[in-house]
Amino acid sequence: MAQPKLQLQFAHSAVLRYGLAIASFALALGLTLLAQRYGFRNVEVPLLLFAVAVTAWHAGPGPAALAVVLSIAFFDYFFTEPRYTFYVTYSDIPYLIVFISFALLVAWFSAVRRRVEGDLRQARDHLQIEVVERTQQANLLNLTHDATFVRDMDFLITFWNLGAQELYGWAPEDAVGKHSHQLLQTVFPAPLEDVHAELLRTGRWEGELKRTTAQGTTVVVAARYALRRDEQARPVAILETSNDITERKRREQEIENLNLELAKRSTALEAINKELEAFAYSVSHDLRAPLRHIAGFTELLQKKVSAVVDEKSNRYIAMILDSAKRMGNLIDDLLAFSRIGRAETQKTQVSLAQLVKEALTEVRQDTEGRNISWKIGTLPDFYGDRSMLRLVLVNLISNAIKFTRARAQAEIEIGCADGNKDSLVVFVRDNGVGFDMKYVNKLFGVFQRLHDSDAFEGTGIGLATVQRIIHRHGGKVWAEGAVDNGATFYFSAPKPQGRLWKP
Amino acid sequence: METMNKLGRILLVEDDPKDVELTLTALEEYNLANEVVVARDGEEALEYLYARGKFKTRSSDNPAVMLLDLKLPKVDGLEVLKQIKSDGKLSMIPVVVLTSSKEEKDMVASYRLGVNAYVVKPVDFHEFVNAIRELGAFWAVINEPPPGSVRK
Numbered sequence: 001m002a003q004p005k006l007q008l009q010f011a012h013s014a015v016l017r018y019g020l021a022i023a024s025f026a027l028a029l030g031l032t033l034l035a036q037r038y039g040f041r042n043v044e045v046p047l048l049l050f051a052v053a054v055t056a057w058h059a060g061p062g063p064a065a066l067a068v069v070l071s072i073a074f075f076d077y078f079f080t081e082p083r084y085t086f087y088v089t090y091s092d093i094p095y096l097i098v099f100i101s102f103a104l105l106v107a108w109f110s111a112v113r114r115r116v117e118g119d120l121r122q123a124r125d126h127l128q129i130e131v132v133e134r135t136q137q138a139n140l141l142n143l144t145h146d147a148t149f150v151r152d153m154d155f156l157i158t159f160w161n162l163g164a165q166e167l168y169g170w171a172p173e174d175a176v177g178k179h180s181h182q183l184l185q186t187v188f189p190a191p192l193e194d195v196h197a198e199l200l201r202t203g204r205w206e207g208e209l210k211r212t213t214a215q216g217t218t219v220v221v222a223a224r225y226a227l228r229r230d231e232q233a234r235p236v237a238i239l240e241t242s243n244d245i246t247e248r249k250r251r252e253q254e255i256e257n258l259n260l261e262l263a264k265r266s267t268a269l270e271a272i273n274k275e276l277e278a279f280a281y282s283v284s285h286d287l288r289a290p291l292r293h294i295a296g297f298t299e300l301l302q303k304k305v306s307a308v309v310d311e312k313s314n315r316y317i318a319m320i321l322d323s324a325k326r327m328g329n330l331i332d333d334l335l336a337f338s339r340i341g342r343a344e345t346q347k348t349q350v351s352l353a354q355l356v357k358e359a360l361t362e363v364r365q366d367t368e369g370r371n372i373s374w375k376i377g378t379l380p381d382f383y384g385d386r387s388m389l390r391l392v393l394v395n396l397i398s399n400a401i402k403f404t405r406a407r408a409q410a411e412i413e414i415g416c417a418d419g420n421k422d423s424l425v426v427f428v429r430d431n432g433v434g435f436d437m438k439y440v441n442k443l444f445g446v447f448q449r450l451h452d453s454d455a456f457e458g459t460g461i462g463l464a465t466v467q468r469i470i471h472r473h474g475g476k477v478w479a480e481g482a483v484d485n486g487a488t489f490y491f492s493a494p495k496p497q498g499r500l501w502k503p
Numbered sequence: 504m505e506t507m508n509k510l511g512r513i514l515l516v517e518d519d520p521k522d523v524e525l526t527l528t529a530l531e532e533y534n535l536a537n538e539v540v541v542a543r544d545g546e547e548a549l550e551y552l553y554a555r556g557k558f559k560t561r562s563s564d565n566p567a568v569m570l571l572d573l574k575l576p577k578v579d580g581l582e583v584l585k586q587i588k589s590d591g592k593l594s595m596i597p598v599v600v601l602t603s604s605k606e607e608k609d610m611v612a613s614y615r616l617g618v619n620a621y622v623v624k625p626v627d628f629h630e631f632v633n634a635i636r637e638l639g640a641f642w643a644v645i646n647e648p649p650p651g652s653v654r655k
Contacts, residue, residue, distance in 0.1 A: 289522065289603050289624075291626050292522070292525070292603070292624060292625075292631065293521040293525065295626055295627060295628045295631075296521075296528075298628075299629070300528065324626070325627060331626075332605075335605065
């Protein structure tokens with residue numbers, strides 16, 4: 001590496017280059033004169049030409065020209081008659097011309113050789129650097145876990161990294177030199193011509209390939225091709241990076257299957273829902289009619305015979321009427337309950353204070369003759385379906401009225417409890433008969449009742465309806481109570497974070 | 504108040520004989536049952552209105568009100584309602600839907616077709632009798648029927 005450095009210095013310093021011209025010329029002249037003194041003749045021409053050649057070789061055309069001029073001048077001065085003058089006789093001219101021609105020829109020849117050699121050296125250095133770089137790159141490529149290999153334009157593998165060995169099972173020595181698609185039995189997602197056309201047009205290609213490993217198993221890989229071109233932009237090699245997505249594809253397939261199954265089930269569910277709707281309609285229409293007939297004709301019977309039959313018979317008739325009425329209420333409540341499940345919620349901003357007022361008006365009939373002290377706190381606005389939320393409040397308030405019936409002074413409180421910043425919590429509290437906390441999880445079930453129907457009438461659907469409505473609003477319902485010590489029912493709903501919301 | 508004593512004819516379209524009997528009983532209690540014509544399905548109702556089939560020889564005047572059940576054999580109540588309200592000659596006859604169905608879609612469909620009232624039959628007999636009585640009194644007695652229906 002020292003030699004190119006020296007060359008570099010010569011090439012860059014004019015003083016050194018011209019100094020070399022003068023020095024080599026002076027050395028040649030000195031050696032000639034020394035040779036003459038010791039009786040060696042006719043060495044001047046080869047020595048001076050050698051000096052010119054050395055100068056041209058190492059210092060370039062400028063210094064070579066100087067060396068040529070100096071050589072000619074001193075050749076004339078020392079070695080042509082008359083000696084020790086720069087005078088040129090006619091007889092010397094041909095001799096001088098031959099010398100000049102030789103000097104120029106040597107200088108020119110040296111310069112050309114020098115340039116050619118320089119080019120060669122440059123090419124060699126370039127190649128050396130490239131070899132080093134490629135070796136480094138290849139080592140780096142071995143480090144990645146991705147399978148990476150290079151193949152030439154005839155599909156012959158020229159490089160094969162450790163990742164490729166791990167993925168496909170072939171060692172580099174088995175793979176290099178093989179036809180890549182034949183070795184791996186590659187199945188392309190598109191015709192191979194299209195893949196190559198895209199690769200040549202854009203320089204890259206990406207896709208999923210199916211391949212067979214050395215062990216004979218099929219793998220799915222996500223592959224990326226990059227085209228390598230030489231300095232003349234001719235495609236020379238393809239670098240492929242791929243990673244194993246077999247597992248991912250399997251999961252995707254699994255998910256797709258599950259989705260299909262889900263779609264099937266949801267269609268089936270939809271059909272069942274339609275059937276249920278038809279059932280509800282039928283209940284609404286067909287069950288009500290016979291019930292009306294039972295009630296109607298029993299009442300007509302009562303009217304006709306009550307005066308002539310005994311008390312027991314009259315009681316039976318009254319019981320039939322009572323049961324028919326209860327069944328009517330059950331059907332109505334069940335229908336309302338099923339309608340909540342089917343109806344779309346129409347959400348708006350609702351004033352709970354206003355809804356409580358409306359609910360109180362609706363249950364006023366039940367409060368007649370009662371002594372109830374109402375305590376109604378500040379209530380927030382709610383975001384939800386107005387009529388459904390109203391039903392929630394009516395249910396909870398009428399429950400509170402019902403279960404405080406035994407109290408001389410009933411106390412019912414409606415207020416807003418501390419929720420967190422994401423949800424609102426509203427409660428209805430009473431000082432009624434309460435309930436045993438061990439049955440708390442039964443409270444919200446359909447047809448679940450904690451009191452016998454002689455003591456407190458009801459169908460057991462009210463709280464189930466409340467829960468269904470609140471769940472449809474994304475909220476929760478819960479209750480606290482103690483036997484003979486009142487009950488508190490809570491419901492919450494998330495505060496909406498939209499621009500429609502005006503707190 | 505003389506007109507109050509005149510009773511408009513009521514066309515009761517009802518397939519269930521028990522319901523017919525209960526309705527007639529309710530109307531009888533208030534002496535409203537004398538001028539009731541019963542059609543047992545949608546087709547019969549249309550035959551009566553268009554005076555064909557077994558009603559070919561009926562008197563030419565139209566009923567003062569029609570009490571129409573929705574769930575009917577052959578031609579259902581909504582279809583009957585649709586035909587009446589789209590026929591220029593019949594469209595003025597007041598139609599009251601009297602049904603067991605509380606379904607909103609039935610209610611909406613009926614009002615869309617131009618029904619004059621929609622009454623859900625109460626399960627409770629007292630309420631049922633009250634509803635029928637008030638309906639009969641209003642439509643057959645108080646309400647002035649459109650031209651073409653004659654009161655006796």
